[in-house]
Amino acid sequence: MGVSNSILLPDSTSSDDLKASLASPVRPFGSSSFKPKPTDSDDDSETSAHQLVSDRGLDSDLGLRSGFLPGSPPVCRMDGSWARWEEALDAARGLEPGRGEEDEDTRQWRRMIREELPVLEVDALEHDIARLRRAHLVLAFLMHFYVHSGKLVDESMPNQLEKIPKGIAVPLCAVSKLLDMPPVLTYADTVLYNWRLINPADGFTPENILIETTFTNTPSEEHFFKTSLLVEVLGPTCLSLMKLAIDEAIVTDTLSVTRIASSLLVLATLIDRLRDVVEKVRDHCDPAIFYWQIRPWFHGGQREMEGVVDSKDPSRWLITDFGGPSAGQSTLIHSLDVFLGVDHRPHPSQTVSSNPMKQGAPSGEETFMARMAVYMPSHHRRFLSELAACLENSSKITTFPSLPHVATHSVRSLALGTPATSDLRASYNDCVSALGRLRSTHSKVALLYIVSQSRHPPPEGSAYMEGWLEKQKLEAEKRQESKKAHLGTGGTDLAKFLKRCRERTKDALID
Template sequence: MPDTSTLAAADYDVDVRSGFLPPQEPVYRLQGIEEELWETALDRARSLPLRIGGGGIATTKEARKQARQWRRDIRQMLILHPSPQLTSDIRFARRAHLVLAFLVHFYMHNEQDQIDEAKGLYHGLVPASLAIPWVALSNLIDIPPVLTYATTVMWNWSLKDTEKGFTDDNLRMTTTFSGTRSEEHFYMTSVLIEKRGVEALTLMRRSLDEAFVGDTLALRRMRSYIRKLAKVLKDLQQLLHDVRTDCDPTTFYWGIRPWFNGADSYIDKDTGEKGWIYEGVEEYNGKRMLFMGPSAGQSSLIHVIDVFMGVDHSGKASAPSENGTFMERMQTYMPGHHRNFLNHLRNISFVDDEDHVMEDMETDAERLREAYNEALNSLKHLRDEHMRIATLYIVSQMRKSPPAEFANGGAKGTGGTDLVSFLRDCRKNTVNALFADSKP
């Protein structure tokens, strides 16, 4: 019999109190030489502030000069290899990965020197001073060297007051690109969703424990747990809806989202090649890498709910699709322990022999199916809300001209129509998991 107790075990870096979020407050700042070089460079990037493509009417000639100097200083910065503190303490390793991720995305999306631009130098090149330690840390914590959901959300919060503890109103975001309330609230929305999802993980674990018992009492308990899960999913929908309260769609699309673009969004204007080159990283051998930027599709919580509810995004149940492949590919951007957790959950199987279902259990089984459909409908409504958010924050903005502040930036969020298509397919896959007599 599979061991379901590990559904909230430290082996998978999943905590009974915080779920996929770290159980301890993330490290706020590195120490020693890493602070002197990496943290200081990030402080400068945020204080200048660097701007997407260097553009916008708010950017002065002097500010552009300082931004170009910042880029030169990054290229000339000493190459550090992960210190013993980073290799032995996961909290510092995560902070270092976060700092390097923000530095790289600041560097890659800020304005280049005009002279260098004309010569075609440094196009799509992550300088060795960032690339070498970043890839080494990525290998250590088993996550790709690119900005991810884990970077911007799960490892990017702190407590306002350490004595008040891990409560909703005592959390704040640590690092942003724009320094805006909109960006902070965008990240915080996901933090609160992950935090609320802790109860969902508990309910799923208890349901699986009862499933292995399989008697009448177990079915009734499962029904209770799954109905509570439906209520948690409704809360997640409300939290997602509330992103509107403090995240402005125009600021998000034009001033925040372009910073997220990963290596797969870069095209060399001279050669037409896609991807970033990680300078000095031997294992990549000068090859352009196509890592994607952060996405809510990288949330381990949502993947776990899908697996538990039997929602198939692989396309194997019907015709294979690119979106199915995309959802599966998103798992490679999760921390390694969380991918292992998903695989463990998939491998839990049950013996389903309806011939042995007692007549006095049929009513309980039917009520369990009703509770299951109720939870699936709540999951569908959550995806409906995600589509509305995508339309408001991305699709509608794509049809507008950029505001003056961003007009000269030369950068634009992409993938709006593709995103809606992907979300539509996810919703369809959720509906397909309903019992036949409940499908619309």
């Protein structure tokens, strides 16, 4: 049985049978060559929810009735020998970032991780996707707890490596390989696979959702993750509307164009609902608590994975370099970009280095989506790839044999081919404008919770006080030299990055 969801749609949300049966070369909502391994947690009742007529969907865990959330509730706790990980995670609650081993509780916990946590085998989890995900979540939380509970290091010192004890490193790398995900905490860990419903019959409402795992046990952190989860809850409806439009775009007769315009109007309204949800993060997430107590646990960086041999150099342990969890890793938002044809590739005058989430991601002229896709579940990456291929410009794909005059599923291409006064073009622009409003709201929230808070001192007694005071002194000297405000590397990069995202969205509007 799938996840109880207050916005689940009936299975009959596709176009009529004749139009829906016209196969495309690439079907993001239909069959793919990927065949997931059978798992005890797979539910055959979910399969029909993401079929394109009779073909098996992209993945048994991604569909029109669950969106990018799992088709069944996540595992909330590991059992058997793996319960040792859960116990270690329980013991980490209450630790503060940056305290180091001068703090007795921190010292004892870190010593336990180094000296007492055994290296547990994960082979028995290979065919159990739900428990693999929980294992990745717990081990990644443990790694971030271990790294950031240590004494703060001088950020100006190059090539600083944090060695991850083998009791965490070995199983985390093994689980990550099985899941085809990076060995670091991701958005999928903190949001997609980190919840349970108090009463499944009541569906996803703020009052009915519990976030299972946090660093701080604070209401602010729970609300922060819950906000992202409530955004994902709207995913099934977004995907259904996109599928309707893509199905109709195959035909492109007058009735189909009218239906596409109607679907886009509804999608624009739904994107505005996403914006409303994002804005409500401020209701119960305190910006100061987020910046100084929650966010420090998220950071990625270079890690030496003890006990994991580097395949390129067997004489040393594997070294990884990844960022931490970010809302930029949400496949839902990227799918809207792909569907609407929003191009985030940097202009020649821009460099990828202004992206604050660059660690461990592809470089050069890779797009924002390509960098963030590294951190997504593998079936989400496949979905985005197939969706993008399906919506390529008509000049780049082969005309469908069954419809010689139709060469694209792209609603943007269709809108570009209609008069400036057409309903389709107006509806398309409504969608893009709504996405722009969503990004503007997200920018305001991010600037409030990160850039603005970086200017305010940490709480009294915080491990970050000394570093903050030193940074203020350096920035004061720079302002005096340059005669202009300087927010600091992190704040400046974030502001520029968010501004560019808004600009790229605005560029997608059709005149």
